[in-house]
Amino acid sequence: MSVIEISCVDVWRELSNYIDGAVDPELRRRMEEHFKGCEHCSAILDGTRNVIRLVGDGRAFDLPAGFSDRLKKRLQEKLES
């Protein structure tokens, strides 16, 4: 099946929606076709997915040490007041 070509710039505009599965099937097909032939865009796609994966694994931020204890204390003070 022939697919209408799409430019790199158009791919970048929709990249985030593509990753979120929020582009219509026709556009998805065109983008997939583009990624097959464009090393740059597929590198950007993979890199962007890596970013999402890296930050999504919960390691980017930790609670400060003692956070829970201080929170419990503050809630306790509130309860007693």
Add this chain to the structure above:
Amino acid sequence: MGVSPVRLLMGHAGNIMFATALNSRRPGAKARLATLSASSLQNKTARPPEDEIALIERVCAGEKQLFYELICPYERSVYIAAYSVLQNEADAEDAAQEAFLKAFDHLSSFRREAKFSTWLIQIAVNQARMKRRKDRKSLYDSIDQPQEDEAGDYFPRDFADWREIPSEALQRNELRCALQKAIASLEPKYREVFVMRDIQQLNIAETAAALRITEASVKTRLLRARLQMRDALAPGIDGAWNIRDGNWKKVRPW
């Protein structure tokens, strides 16, 4: 956490290796990434929603001491929401505490159609924004949100191939620093959306609700934020990663 499948891609112990291939497509790569996402460390609460509703009802009915049990699974989410606005540990902790106190006072007004976590995050964002406004007289002016509309297209700056994540880097503090630095480098309006969507893993509608912006704005800002994050973290940038010679290169498509 189980053994990371990405370890299969690793070279000698102690070396960080990008299993890279600019010229060869390896169909397995995406499957491996997908597996890793599934084993993510994100600490989601395992509490069934009906238990949560029951807890809320008991607290509202007077068992106030159960409040901490109710909010305990969301300590991190609320803190991170505040941090995304304030970019400072002490201020974020303070705003998070205030958000929980506020939630305690207004628990009976919680609407069941929203997720409890989203409601808490929304309060945290509000508290943090109020705090930021209050502190403007100090040095916070620069982090206040510019009011202009979304800028035009953002073009990726860098085309480094980055198909795999160096697995050992995941264990290191350097990675955390690189991530925090990259997140801090985003403009506040992009940073807040990125944190809600990709760190807190709220969906588009929840992100829009938490930040009180439209879903269209969430999508536009998210795209910009993700592309900027990729640019900031692509291998070789800012020395955040150790790259073996020849394993990546910068190219321009034009």
